[in-house]
Amino acid sequence: xxxxxxPEHDAFRAEVREWLxxxxxxxxxxxxxxxxxxxxxHRAWEATLKSGDWxxxxxxxxxxxxxxxxxxxxxxxxxxxxxxxxxxxxxxxIFLLGPTLIEFGxxxxxxxxxxxxxxGDEIWAQAWSEPQAGSDLAGVRxxxxxxxxxxxxxxxxxxxxRAVFADWAFGLFRTPGTERHKGLSLIFFPLNAEGVTVNAxxxxxxxxxxxxxxxxxxxxxxxxxxxxxxxxWHICMATAGFERGLMLRSPARYQVAAANLAALYQAxxxxxxxxxxxxxxxxxxxxxxxxxxxxxxASRLMSGGKIGPETSTNKIFWSELDIxxxxxxxxxxxxxxxxxxxxxxxxxxxWIDDYIFALAGPIYAGSNExxxxxxxxxxLGLPR
Amino acid sequence: xxxxxxxxxxxxxxxxxxxxADTCDTLRLRKMLERKDAFDQDRxxxxxxxxxxxxxLPEAAGGLELxxxxxxxxxxxxxxxxxxxxxxxxxxxxxxxxxxxxPASDYLSDPSKRIAIAHPINPVVADADIADAIxxxxxxxxxxxxxxxxxxxxxxxxxxxRRLFKVDWTPDRATQISDRSExxxxxxxxxxxxxxxxxxxxxxxxxxxxVEYAKERQQFGKPIxxxxxxxxxxxxxxxxxxxxxxxxxxxxxGLANNDIFSRARISQAKLACxxxxxxxxxxxxxxxxxxxxxxxxxxxxxxxxxLGLTYSWGEPALHCARVSERIFNxxxxxxxxxxxxxx
Numbered sequence: 227x228x229x230x231x232x233p234e235h236d237a238f239r240a241e242v243r244e245w246l247x248x249x250x251x252x253x254x255x256x257x258x259x260x261x262x263x264x265x266x267x268h269r270a271w272e273a274t275l276k277s278g279d280w281x282x283x284x285x286x287x288x289x290x291x292x293x294x295x296x297x298x299x300x301x302x303x304x305x306x307x308x309x310x311x312x313x314x315x316x317x318x319x320i321f322l323l324g325p326t327l328i329e330f331g332x333x334x335x336x337x338x339x340x341x342x343x344x345x346g347d348e349i350w351a352q353a354w355s356e357p358q359a360g361s362d363l364a365g366v367r368x369x370x371x372x373x374x375x376x377x378x379x380x381x382x383x384x385x386x387x388r389a390v391f392a393d394w395a396f397g398l399f400r401t402p403g404t405e406r407h408k409g410l411s412l413i414f415f416p417l418n419a420e421g422v423t424v425n426a427x428x429x430x431x432x433x434x435x436x437x438x439x440x441x442x443x444x445x446x447x448x449x450x451x452x453x454x455x456x457x458x459w460h461i462c463m464a465t466a467g468f469e470r471g472l473m474l475r476s477p478a479r480y481q482v483a484a485a486n487l488a489a490l491y492q493a494x495x496x497x498x499x500x501x502x503x504x505x506x507x508x509x510x511x512x513x514x515x516x517x518x519x520x521x522x523x524a525s526r527l528m529s530g531g532k533i534g535p536e537t538s539t540n541k542i543f544w545s546e547l548d549i550x551x552x553x554x555x556x557x558x559x560x561x562x563x564x565x566x567x568x569x570x571x572x573x574x575x576x577w578i579d580d581y582i583f584a585l586a587g588p589i590y591a592g593s594n595e596x597x598x599x600x601x602x603x604x605x606l607g608l609p610r
Numbered sequence: 611x612x613x614x615x616x617x618x619x620x621x622x623x624x625x626x627x628x629x630x631a632d633t634c635d636t637l638r639l640r641k642m643l644e645r646k647d648a649f650d651q652d653r654x655x656x657x658x659x660x661x662x663x664x665x666x667l668p669e670a671a672g673g674l675e676l677x678x679x680x681x682x683x684x685x686x687x688x689x690x691x692x693x694x695x696x697x698x699x700x701x702x703x704x705x706x707x708x709x710x711x712x713p714a715s716d717y718l719s720d721p722s723k724r725i726a727i728a729h730p731i732n733p734v735v736a737d738a739d740i741a742d743a744i745x746x747x748x749x750x751x752x753x754x755x756x757x758x759x760x761x762x763x764x765x766x767x768x769x770x771x772r773r774l775f776k777v778d779w780t781p782d783r784a785t786q787i788s789d790r791s792e793x794x795x796x797x798x799x800x801x802x803x804x805x806x807x808x809x810x811x812x813x814x815x816x817x818x819x820x821v822e823y824a825k826e827r828q829q830f831g832k833p834i835x836x837x838x839x840x841x842x843x844x845x846x847x848x849x850x851x852x853x854x855x856x857x858x859x860x861x862x863x864g865l866a867n868n869d870i871f872s873r874a875r876i877s878q879a880k881l882a883c884x885x886x887x888x889x890x891x892x893x894x895x896x897x898x899x900x901x902x903x904x905x906x907x908x909x910x911x912x913x914x915x916x917l918g919l920t921y922s923w924g925e926p927a928l929h930c931a932r933v934s935e936r937i938f939n940x941x942x943x944x945x946x947x948x949x950x951x952x953x
Contacts, residue, residue, distance in 0.1 A: 227619075227679055228612045229863045229948050235611065239945070297611045304944035478944035485942040492938065507933050510942065511857075511878050517947050518613075518856035525613035539849040595838070601848055602841030606821045609836045 229521075231297075238294070239301045245278050246309035258315040258388070259435030265349075265391040268315035272346025281344030282320050285328065289336050290344030296524035300476070307478035318388060319343040319350030321473035323396050326465040330453045338449075339414070351389035351417065353397030353439055354462065356382055361596050363398070364406045364459065368441065370399035370413055372448065372455075377413060379421075379444040387590075389437035390426045392417055397439075398458050410458035414450040415441070431582050467533035470541035470591055472524070477517035480547060484513040486575055487555050493571045498558050505554040512547035519543070535604035538597035545587030545594060552581035611948075613859065615683070622676075623683040629660045630691035636908045639692060643770055649740050654695050658722045663701040671713040672721065678803060679862035685804040686858075689811025689887075689919075692911055694771035696737040700724045702804045704745050707797045711752060711788040717743045731798055732922050734765050734774040748781040750791030755779060769914035799873060801923040802880045803865055806858050809883035809919055813851050816890035816912045817844055820897040840897055847890035854882035860948075869951035874936030877929035884926075887916035 231239070255271065256264030275281055276290075284299045285291025292298075314320060324343055327336055342348040359365035368381020379399055389395055395417055401409040417424055421444040426434040453461045468474070491498075491506045519540065527533070555577040556563040568576045588594040602608045633653040642650055657663065665681045667673020674680075685698050704725035708715055717723045726741035738744055739762055746753045746760075761778040821844060824835030834840050861879035864872040891913035895902040902909045920926065940949070 227615065227859065227863050229860060231611055231948070307944055481942075481944035481947070488937050488942055503934060504930055507930050507937060510937050511882065511933060512853075514878065514947065515853045515857050515882060517944070518860050519853050521611065521947070522613040522856040522859070525611070529612075529614050536852060538845075539852040542846075542849050543853050595842070598842040598845035599838060601845035602835075605848060606817070606844055608821060608824060608841055608844070609833050 231301075235297060235301060238298055239305060242280070242302050242305040243309070245280070246305055246311060249274060249278065250309045250311045254310075255312045257433060258313060258391070259429070259433035262391055265315060265388075268312055269346045269349060271312045272314075272316060272349075276345040281346075282324060285324065285340060285344060289328070289340035291340075296472075296528055297521075300478075300521065300524060303476035304478040304481070307476065307482045315388070316343060316346055316349045317474065318352045318392075318396075319348070319394075322352065322465050322468055323350055325468045325473060326461060327452065329464060330457075330461050335449070335452065348394050349388065349392045351386045351392040351395040351437070353383040353386050353389065353395040353415075355385045357384055360385075361593055363462070364410075366398045366400055366410060368397065368399050369402050370411055370451075370455075371402060373445070375448050376445050377448055377451065379413065379415060379441045379446065381441050383439040383441070384436075385427075385590075386437045386439055387435055389417060389424055389439055390434045395439065396452070398462060401455060404456070407459040409456050410462075411455045412452045412458040412461045413446065414452070415444055415446045419444050419446065421445075430585075431579065464533070466592060467537045470537040470597070472520065472527075472533065472537070472540075474591060475540075475544045477513065477520045480513035480516055480544065480551065483548075483551055483575070483580070484510040486573070487551060487558075490555055490558055490569065490571065490574060490577075493569075494558050498560065502554065502557055505550070505557070509547070509551040509554050512543075512550065516540075516544055516547060535600050538592075538600040538605075541591055541597050542588075542594050542601075545584075548584040548587050549581075552577060552584045556581055613856065615679075619680055619683060622680060623687060625660055626662055626684045627687045627690075629656050629662075630687055630693060632656070634691040634693055636692065636911065639694065639771070639911070642694070648737075648773060649695060653693075654722065657693075657695065657697055661721075662697055663705070663721045665701065666706045667709050667718060668713060671709050671715075671718045673709070673718075677862070678800065678865040679859060682803060682807040682858060682862040685807035686811040689808030689915070690815045691811075692771065692815070692908075692915060696724055696726065696740070698804045698808060699727060699736050699801075700741075703727050703729075703797050703801045706800065707745055707752065707793050708743075708754070708787075710793055710796075711790075715754075717754075727797065728777050729794065729797060729801065729923075731801075731924055733776070735777050736775075737773050738762050738775040738777055739764075739773065744777065746777070746779060746781075746785075747794055748786075750789060750794070751781075751786050752788040752790070752793060753779075753781055753785040754787045755785050759785070767914075767918055769911075769918045771911075771915070772918050796868065798923065799865060799868070799876050802929065803858075803861055803876045805919045805923045806854075806861065806876070806879040806883035809880070809887040809916060810851065810854055810858055812912050812916050812919075813847065813854070813883070813886040813890040816887070816894035816909065817847050817851065819908060819912070820844055820894040823898055823901070834897070843893040843897055847886070847893045850882075850886035850889050854879070854886045857882045864950065867950045867952045870936050870940060871950050874933045877924070877932040880924065880929050881926055881933070884916060884920045887912075888920060891916050 255267040258265045258268040283292040283294045287293045370377045396414050421442040423440040424437050427436040429435050568574050633656050664673040665676045669675045704727040723742040726738045726744045728735045728746040730747050744755050762775040765774045767774050827834050858879045861875040894909050901907050
């Protein structure tokens with residue numbers, strides 16, 4: 227146990243802080259799920275990040291990263307959120323598929339897919355869910371049939387985040403005749419391939435962040451399959467581990483929100499219910515607890531540990547803290563809570579937008595009910 | 611930056627858990643209650659033999675000179691096994707205070723001696739009747755008395771193992787051993803930290819008990835643990851535990867900094883760990899159903915201990931105020947997680 231940074235980590239933080247101060251756009255970009263323009267503005271930002279070699283600092287140098295440790299990644303994220311940097315439009319790629327590719331991909335696959343992922347040249351969507359396979363993901367029906375050196379893909383995917391504007395998707399496909407967890411493969415396909423139709427599904431906030439994808443005899447090379455045929459479920463669970471456990475939701479995101487909440491409370495203290503202070507304190511403590519837990523996880527992984535079912539507790543914790551935090555902000559704002567312009571206090575976010583986004587937390591990346599089943603069965607050993 | 615526990619730490623806490631598992635099963639605890647025994651001499655001897663009472667003492671005083679984290683891990687085990695003897699109060703809170711004033715004290719050189727502490731934050735003193743010495747606070751000064759020099763009045767706790775006493779005494783120049791009031795602030799921080807650690811142990815015990823029960827108990831033809839409504843209670847409790855543990859560890863690692871940041875982290879740990887204990891013991895009660903409400907099942911022992919620890923050594927509102935002080939008077943944000951005033 228040594229809870230202080232090395233001089234190297236301090237120097238790294240200073241380097242990130244300085245670069246972001248010079249490069250983060252002064253005006254916020256339009257949301258990447260709102261319009262094609264917003265999406266492309268974020269792609270351009272990814273290219274800027276890559277020009278500073280910040281695409282994904284933990285990846286090996288040969289695949290477009292800097293080869294740094296997980297503590298450096300946490301520091302990068304802390305500075306990234308502190309600086310109010312744009313959202314990462316390629317989060318499905320860099321945070322989910324990327325780490326999975328590094329674990330399961332061949333050298334050729336990593337060389338082909340990781341560098342353009344790190345630079346934002348190829349932006350990824352996830353194609354897991356289907357109309358009949360949501361929480362019960364093993365019910366996937368879309369198929370993959372090998373034809374020479376290719377696969378022919380057919381099926382209907384839905385709730386694919388970012389698929390409306392993205393370039394590639396990674397999906398789960400079934401070898402015909404197989405059932406449930408067996409016979410699934412993880413295969414990549416270009417969203418502009420012949421036979422792919424993408425229809426936007428507007429979200430609660432009006433953004434076109436979701437899509438349904440129809441695949442009709444889509445031909446892709448077998449090279450696009452990650453791992454062996456039939457290994458898809460195992461690989462997806464590893465991806466879900468990164469998603470729920472470590473990469474998708476950085477603690478810094480909530481620590482910045484908690485700091486903003488504390489500032490909001492101080493500014494509005496005299497005009498709001500004094501019992502709200504305890505909620506502000508609770509929100510801050512939750513964000514800190516999440517950060518400490520992630521540092522502990524990073525330490526464990528760095529000393530040879532593996533991601534396991536405990537990542538399901540992370541997903542529950544961040545999604546619930548996020549709602550509580552934003553709910554507290556709305557309580558402070560009172561009658562202004564519903565306004566779609568930020569409060570007239572320097573540096574304050576648009577709380578209502580972030581609140582609406584937080585409401586999705588307990589649903590995506592595996593609903594919290596499924597996470598609680600996983601905790602009960604795989605951590606506590608309760609019967610299925 | 612490294613959050614992992616060392617091999618030595620893991621081995622030592624394993625030794626502590628083994629001795630407590632062997633000597634502190636609830637059957638033995640219940641027999642002790644029936645006999646109205648205040649104290650289990652054999653168990654205390656085993657605890658002393660394992661070295662648990664000298665963890666925090668300086669080597670000069672015959673101690674192991676280990677850190678707050680090492681003792682927190684032991685306190686967590688003491689919570690888990692519902693240890694009734696005053697290991698945490700004596701070795702974790704009182705002895706280091708005495709060691710700071712008189713390291714050569716006879717009460718320290720004999721590791722089996724028990725020291726009670728009358729801290730102004732609490733209206734009562736735990737285990738004062740079985741103490742060899744009592745540390746008392748008066749106007750910032752420390753007094754050392756033996757139990758024959760004070761008048762004890764028992765105050766019954768809902769937790770049958772918490773032996774609480776009001777202490778009446780008259781301060782005297784002859785009993786004063788120090789005028790350093792900061793020693794009492796430091797004792798308070800240790801106490802809150804180790805109460806948190808016990809809370810974390812209690813929380814895990816509550817979950818473990820309920821898991822065992824839910825695997826066995828059948829309704830509608832299958833174990834109740836197969837039902838999601840039951841699973842989700844326990845998953846929520848385990849989630850609270852997973853997110854209280856790193857706070858406890860960080861609080862223990864920072865205790866020696868003795869600044870506004872470390873105090874806030876300790877208070878956060880006490881709030882988080884005892885909230886986990888409260889939540890888990892109530893979830894355990896619900897999962898056990900009517901059995902859980904019976905005297906026969908151990909759930910109430912956990913629930914009552916958690917309740918006592920929640921309101922002693924600073925009630926939740928006090929700890930919340932200490933966190934609030936840090937939030938509104940020092941920088942907050944993602945680069946401040948490990949902030950301290952220590953250069």
